Each structure stands twice: as structure tokens, then as C-alpha cells.
Amino acid sequence: MRVSMTSVAARAGRVNEDFTGAVPAGAVLVDGAGIPGGEATCRHGVAWYASRLGGALLALLAPGPGRDLRDLLAEAIERVTDAHRVTCDVADPIGPSATVAMLRVSGGVLDHLVLGDCYLVLDRADGAPVVVTDPREVVISRSYVPALEVAGQGTDEYQRILGELRAHRNAPGGFWLAKDDPRAAGEAVTGSRPISELSGAVLLSNGAARIAGELESIGWPEVLAVLASSGPAEIIRRVRRAEARHAVRPDDATIAHCTGLDEA
Structure with missing residues (x-):
């Protein structure tokens, strides 16, 4: 599997609270979320939470198939919570949290998971994209x-x-997010598709997915076409232009474009 990734902070000088990464047979995107005042409950912050959760998920994906993706997410949430349980008030409702999208390819099948308002778009060989998100x-x-x-x-x-x-x-x-309770993973949207039906798959933070949603600048077929021709950075450039045109506050924007699924 080949993965092209781009992640851009909402604006210059601001910490990017998204995370994305990949292993040979899987990819992860984490969109960190925080509430004003959260720094009083957790000394680490949202970016730390997102990167630690993403790193834990990649480590759990690396060995390959065998476990349900919801179980992997539950364990990753538990690992990160344990990492700052002593120093921070992990249960405080305004502490760091995140939404998650992830996929794994093995044995001719792509398994996927979405928790929260991240997006996963399956590029079907017949040209009709399948969009997976959690709208709650x-x-x-x-x-x-x-x-x-x-x-x-x-x-x-x-x-x-x-x-x-x-x-x-x-x-x-x-609605459900990754935070301190691993049981949230059981609420994730999951599914599987034969790789033979797919040309690729894309993971997007909600800040990037707004190009075909909140901003409604282009549709998903055009997003996939631009990704194939110009890569994730071009989509994010278009997001920034659309945000400016509609006077929408910029958000961190992250995309992981996965192709060559049958090569994993």
C-alpha cells in the first residue's frame, strides 16, 4: 500500500492538533479536539493526545490482522489514558479528546473504522465513492x-x-469521541470491503473534508480526481481558498491518500 499524506495547521504559528501516519498494511488519522480551559486539566495538551493516540494505533496495527479495529482503538485509548492518568485529570469533560479514522488491508479485504466527524472515502472502481463518517x-x-x-x-x-x-x-x-474511556471505541462506525472493488481510500480530518461538505466547493468524485492527479496538498490549498471566500475560520486540515491497496 502506498500512502501520500499532508497535514497543515489552521494558521501559521499555531500547533497542528491533527496526526496521521501509516504502516505497511494500515493508516491512521486522528483529529484532536479541545475545549477552552482544558489546559488546566491536562498539562500535555490536545496535540500530545492526538499524536500519542495515533502512535499507539499504528503500533497496534503493525502486526497485521487478527483483532477487530474497535478492540485496537479501545486499547490505544487505554494506553494513552494510562500515560497521563497520574499527572492529569483524565476524566474531566474539558480534557483533550479526538476523532479517529483508520483502515487496514489484509487478505483481499479493507477494514475501516471511523469515530467522530473524521471522514473515510472509499474510491470504488466503478466510480461511485462511498463516504463513511459519524454524523452524530x-x-x-x-x-x-x-x-x-x-x-x-x-x-x-x-x-x-x-x-x-x-x-x-x-x-x-x-456522540462519541476518543478520550479517557475505552468503551467509546465500541460506538465507532466500522465496515469491510473487498479490495477488488476499490481503487483507493482516503482519510480526512473534518477540516479537510469540509471542501465537499461544509464549504461544498466540490464533490467527492472531483476530490478523488484531484488527489489522483495532484495529491493531498492541492486539496488543502483549495480548502484554504474556500475558507477565505466563505469567511470561514480555518481549521487544521489533514489527508492520507492510500493507493495500491492490493500491494499491502
Whole structure:
């Protein structure tokens, strides 16, 4: 398997809180997430959490098949939590967390997992992409937008409503992220596809995937065509241009483009 990767921070001078990496038969993308004030609960920070989780996942993927991807993610979450359990308040709801996309190829099959609003796009040989993501956070957050807009940022009412929204995280009926509880891995979206059906696969952070979603600049078939001709960096350049055009605040943007799946 061949993997082309590009990861760019939201703006110059800002720490990139995304992570991506690959082993011969697998790839991982982690999109770190934080809440203002989180530094008071964890001295390491979001970028540390994302890179440690990504590194643990790659180490667990490296031996090859044999375990369900949800089990690997659960173990990786446990490893990272143990790494800062003594020094940090790992259970505090505003501590570092992350969304995850990963894939593994073996025995003619591609297994994939998505937890949170990362994206995985399967480039099918018949030209009809399959887009895999977990929309629960987006759907739940959208229902709170009108009340937040009425309350006004910085008010006590705004903070109360925001607290209600955050209470849905890693809770039954809510949305799920990698944080301190390995049971969140059981809520991941998973699946498998025969490699013979696929020309490639792409992992994207939500900051990169907005080119075909939030910004709606181009569709997924065009994204795949640009990746094939010009690589991930060109997609991220287009993301930045679209953000500027729509006056959207930039986000960290990361892409891992996997081809040659039958060579793993």
C-alpha cells in the first residue's frame, strides 16, 4: 500500500492538533479536539493526545490482522489514558479528546473504522465513492445552534446551553469521541470491503473534508480526481481558498491518500 499524506495547521504559528501516519498494511488519522480551559486539566495538551493516540494505533496495527479495529482503538485509548492518568485529570469533560479514522488491508479485504466527524472515502472502481463518517455530533450540535445564537456568546445562558450540549459527549444517545474511556471505541462506525472493488481510500480530518461538505466547493468524485492527479496538498490549498471566500475560520486540515491497496 502506498500512502501520500499532508497535514497543515489552521494558521501559521499555531500547533497542528491533527496526526496521521501509516504502516505497511494500515493508516491512521486522528483529529484532536479541545475545549477552552482544558489546559488546566491536562498539562500535555490536545496535540500530545492526538499524536500519542495515533502512535499507539499504528503500533497496534503493525502486526497485521487478527483483532477487530474497535478492540485496537479501545486499547490505544487505554494506553494513552494510562500515560497521563497520574499527572492529569483524565476524566474531566474539558480534557483533550479526538476523532479517529483508520483502515487496514489484509487478505483481499479493507477494514475501516471511523469515530467522530473524521471522514473515510472509499474510491470504488466503478466510480461511485462511498463516504463513511459519524454524523452524530454534527446533528446534535446543530439542534443547539438557534438557542446559542439567541443567548449570545459570553453570557451565562450561553455557557449553560453549551454545558448541556457537552453533556451529550460519550453518553448514551449522544456522540462519541476518543478520550479517557475505552468503551467509546465500541460506538465507532466500522465496515469491510473487498479490495477488488476499490481503487483507493482516503482519510480526512473534518477540516479537510469540509471542501465537499461544509464549504461544498466540490464533490467527492472531483476530490478523488484531484488527489489522483495532484495529491493531498492541492486539496488543502483549495480548502484554504474556500475558507477565505466563505469567511470561514480555518481549521487544521489533514489527508492520507492510500493507493495500491492490493500491494499491502
